[in-house]
Amino acid sequence: MKPFEYASPKTEKQAVGLLGKSWSEAEVLAGGTDLLALMKDDVVAPKRLVNVKHIENLGEVHFDGKEMRIGALVTMGEAADNALIKQHFPILHEALWEAASPQIRNMATMGGNLCQRPRCWYFRNGMGLLPVDEKGESLVLKGDNRYHAVLGNHGPSYFVSPSTIAPVLIAYGARIRLYGPEGARQLELEKFYRAPMHEGEREHALKPNEMITDIFLPAASTRAGYAEIRQKEAFDWPMASCAAVLEMNGSTVKSARIVLGQVAPVPWFSPEAALHLTGKAVTEETAMAAAHAALENARNLGKNKYKITVAKVAVKRAILNAAKEGA
Amino acid sequence: MNEEDRKKPEGSGLSRRDFMKIGGMTLAVPMVASPKVLRVGGEDVEVYGPEKTMVTLNVNGKLMRAELEPRVTLLDALRESFDLTGSKRVCDRATCGACTVWLDEKPVYACGMLAIDAQGHKITTIEGISTPENMDAVQKAFWENDAQQCGFCTPGFVMATKAFVEKNPHATLEDARKGLSGNLCRCGTYVGIHSALRQLTGMKEA
Numbered sequence: 001m002k003p004f005e006y007a008s009p010k011t012e013k014q015a016v017g018l019l020g021k022s023w024s025e026a027e028v029l030a031g032g033t034d035l036l037a038l039m040k041d042d043v044v045a046p047k048r049l050v051n052v053k054h055i056e057n058l059g060e061v062h063f064d065g066k067e068m069r070i071g072a073l074v075t076m077g078e079a080a081d082n083a084l085i086k087q088h089f090p091i092l093h094e095a096l097w098e099a100a101s102p103q104i105r106n107m108a109t110m111g112g113n114l115c116q117r118p119r120c121w122y123f124r125n126g127m128g129l130l131p132v133d134e135k136g137e138s139l140v141l142k143g144d145n146r147y148h149a150v151l152g153n154h155g156p157s158y159f160v161s162p163s164t165i166a167p168v169l170i171a172y173g174a175r176i177r178l179y180g181p182e183g184a185r186q187l188e189l190e191k192f193y194r195a196p197m198h199e200g201e202r203e204h205a206l207k208p209n210e211m212i213t214d215i216f217l218p219a220a221s222t223r224a225g226y227a228e229i230r231q232k233e234a235f236d237w238p239m240a241s242c243a244a245v246l247e248m249n250g251s252t253v254k255s256a257r258i259v260l261g262q263v264a265p266v267p268w269f270s271p272e273a274a275l276h277l278t279g280k281a282v283t284e285e286t287a288m289a290a291a292h293a294a295l296e297n298a299r300n301l302g303k304n305k306y307k308i309t310v311a312k313v314a315v316k317r318a319i320l321n322a323a324k325e326g327a
Numbered sequence: 328m329n330e331e332d333r334k335k336p337e338g339s340g341l342s343r344r345d346f347m348k349i350g351g352m353t354l355a356v357p358m359v360a361s362p363k364v365l366r367v368g369g370e371d372v373e374v375y376g377p378e379k380t381m382v383t384l385n386v387n388g389k390l391m392r393a394e395l396e397p398r399v400t401l402l403d404a405l406r407e408s409f410d411l412t413g414s415k416r417v418c419d420r421a422t423c424g425a426c427t428v429w430l431d432e433k434p435v436y437a438c439g440m441l442a443i444d445a446q447g448h449k450i451t452t453i454e455g456i457s458t459p460e461n462m463d464a465v466q467k468a469f470w471e472n473d474a475q476q477c478g479f480c481t482p483g484f485v486m487a488t489k490a491f492v493e494k495n496p497h498a499t500l501e502d503a504r505k506g507l508s509g510n511l512c513r514c515g516t517y518v519g520i521h522s523a524l525r526q527l528t529g530m531k532e533a
Contacts, residue, residue, distance in 0.1 A: 003377030006397035006443055009367070017367030018374070033439050036400070037420045048374070049397070051444055077433070101509025103487070104421060106433040107440065234508030235422075 001039045005048040011055060012179045012213060018050045019209040023202070028052055028211050030073060031108040033100075034116045043117075043126055058111075058213055063088065068217040072111025076165075077102070079110055089217055091226035091243055095168045098228055101235045111212040113163055114176070114192070115204060118265075119237055120148070120159035130156045130199045145301040147239070150308050152264035153299055157195035160262045161203065164241055166193070167261035168226060170269060171243035174217050180210035189215070195265035203265060222247050225322030227314045228261075238262050240311035242294075242318035246277070253277040258294060258319070263311045270294040273315060282323035284316075291315035375443065382443050386411065387455030397443045402426045404442035405452060413453035413482045424510030427483035428452045434490040434509070453482035456489065465489040465527065472522035476514035484510045484520060492527045500530055 006029075009015040020026040026048040027035060038044045052058070058071040063084045070079065079085055080096035100108065117123065122131035122139050131139040140148050140158040148158045166189065174189040192205050206212070223246045228238040241261035247254045256274040259267050273294035280286045291312040298308045362373035362380065376397035383392045384401075386409060393408035402419075405411040405428070414437050415425035421439035428437045429451040437452075457463040462470070465485050475481040484507070491506040492498070498506065503524045512520070524530065 001398040003396060003398055005374050005376045006441070007365075007372055007374045008444075009372050011368065011370075013368035014370060014372050018365070018372060029441075029444070032441065032444070033421050033436075036439055036441070039398075040419065049441075053444070101424070102491070102506060103424065103427055103434050103436045103509040104439075106430070106435050234505055 001036075002042070002045040004039075004046055006051065007048065008051040008054045012211070015050050015052050015055060015211060016179060016181055016209055018048065019211070020048070021208060023208045025208065026050055028115075030112040031075065032112075033104050033108045034112065038117060038124075041124065041126065043124060052211060061085065063219075066219050068219065070110055070215040070217070072109060072212045072214060074110050075106060076100070076108045076110065076113060077105035080105060088219060089168075089172055089224070091224040091245075092165065092168050092172065092217075094226050095164050095228075095241075095243070098234075099164050104235075110165070110215060113165055114169075114189070114212060114215075115206065116162050118159035118203060119162050123159060128199050129159060129196060129201075129203065132156075141301060144303060146303040147262075147307075148301055148304055149264045150298040150300065150304055150311065151260070151268050151295070152195060152266065153301060156197060157203070157265040158301065159203070159265055161193060161264065161266050162237055162262070163267070164228065164238060164261055167241060167259040167267040168243040169215065169217065170267050171224070171245040171257045171259040172217050172222075173220070173245075173257065174215055176212050177214040177216070178206065178210045179213045180207055184213070186216075190267070190269055193266035220245075220247070223322045225318045225320065225324070227317035227321060229310050229314050238314075239307055240314040242311070242314040244315070244318040244322045246282070246319075246322045251281050252279055253282060256290075256319075258290065258315065260294060260311060260315065263298075263307065268294075270315075272296060273319075277319065282319060284320070287316045287319040287323075288312075290319055380443070382446060384409075384442065384445055384450060385448065386450045387452060393442075395442050397441060399442045400438050401428070401440045401442045401445045401450070402437035404445075405437060405450075411452050411454050415479055415482060417479065422511075423480070423483075424487060425480050425483040427486040427510065429486060429490060432490070434487050436509075451486075453486055456486075463489065465492065465523070468523035468526045469520070472519045472526060474516055474519035474523045476512075476516050480510060480512045480514075484512065488520070488524065488527070492524070496528060498524070498528050498530060500524070503528070503530070 027046040029049040029051045058073040060071050062069045086093040123129050170190045225244045228241040230236045230238045243259045245257045256277045258270045258273040273290040276290040276293045294315045360378045362375045364371045379394040382395045391409050417423045417425040419438045421436040426437040427434050430448050487510050
């Protein structure tokens with residue numbers, strides 16, 4: 001790890017004042033579970049770490065019946081154990097419970113999870129988020145791309161968005177609050193993620209001198225289902241995941257929000273899948289039709305064709321789990 | 328080999344660790360700077376490092392102080408500065424669990440946290456849960472069920488297991504597999520660890 005300065009501000013305003021105009025100047029330290037590993041491997045080398053854990057009021061979960069507010073510093077473990085989250089947003093509880101290991105969940109924060117960097121092995125080995133050879137050709141396309149994107153993969157980004165809770169939060173219609181030098185702004189979580197076009201750009205809309213302070217979830221009477229498909233039973237990022245939140249009208253689907261994880265550079269919102277469910281009852285057939293629709297535009301990069309099949313299964317299972325929930 | 332023999336190998340009268348500490352002392356020139364104060368948002372904020380700064384940790388109920396750079400992890404501080412070498416450094420990437428300690432009673436990876444960031448918390452290491460004469464129930468269960476081979480993952484596994492069984496006294500084997508998924512044993516002693524868990528929780532044979 002390269003040497004760095006360290007500060008523990010007490011307010012958002014102080015924190016933002018300590019952050020820099022570029023990513024090389026400073027990084028936000030919360031749980032540190034991803035950041036410290038990236039720093040040890042010299043993938044990032046900030047000159048200053050701004051520990052935000054001493055800022056008050058960012059470590060709580062509140063629910064007023066209409067909206068849930070989850071502070072960015074709530075740990076994944078605290079959120080997984082939270083009874084209100086389990087009751088009102090059951091698949092968030094499920095995804096949190098499945099994520100990482102107990103030790104990681106005890107340190108990692110909700111805000112940090114949303115900002116975790118991709119697991120792409122080229123990126124983790126210091127070759128950049130959009131790794132290219134001396135001729136400018138993508139290393140992902142000619143190399144080992146077995147875990148890379150099958151959707152939204154027309155370049156130059158081929159990595160996959162790593163967070164498992166982001167697709168779930170997006171399916172529930174989450175917004176986040178960001179705080180920066182100009183004050184606070186709110187953003188739909190869906191719009192927070194983006195596929196960089198140039199090396200050096202990040203995969204999210206956060207500016208180098210901004211931080212996530214809160215996550216907001218609107219209460220709704222919905223049915224939700226979640227599914228992950230992994231190589232390891234625990235402590236592994238999925239090959240594909242899916243969150244399905246259905247608004248029902250009797251036994252038929254009034255509207256649906258289907259979001260896939262680990263298949264694209266961003267959490268992949270699929271209106272096509274939702275369209276195949278709208279006005280229909282949830283059955284094996286409609287769920288499978290929605291799954292096919294979600295992956296209709298998928299593209300095999302050479303070694304990740306299996307992910308298209310796996311992602312379809314995740315979509316189908318998530319929808320069927322949603323229909324089962326509370327039934 | 329008894330404990331005394333291990334500390335003082337025959338001939339030298341010094342252990343490898345003692346030797347390295349003496350070597351380190353003659354080379355290290357302490358460079359401790361007081362924090363610089365930045366005016367941010369109309370208020371003063373102390374900024375530490377990148378040079379060494381005084382770090383005070385509450386480890387196993389004792390206050391321990393050392394001059395450390397901000398980049399030193401909690402694990403390296405425990406091992407190198409406080410001579411608490413029970414927590415092991417294996418992957419150093421918050422993956423294997425060999426460095427598991429408790430931060431305010433919750434298991435965490437000591438390699439995944441900065442020492443300077445651990446200030447103000449209650450840290451418990453394997454050295455803090457028992458003495459060689461008076462083993463903890465989890466250590467005893469590991470010993471009785473042959474739940475270790477090379478032993479390198481054992482301190483971390485014991486810390487994770489103790490936290491798990493205290494939170495889940497009636498766990499099933501499936502709960503335990505998930506609850507201990509943050510620790511790896513390369514010797515593959517999981518069968519012994521599961522036997523130890525059965526003894527500790529009274530869970531039925533799977």
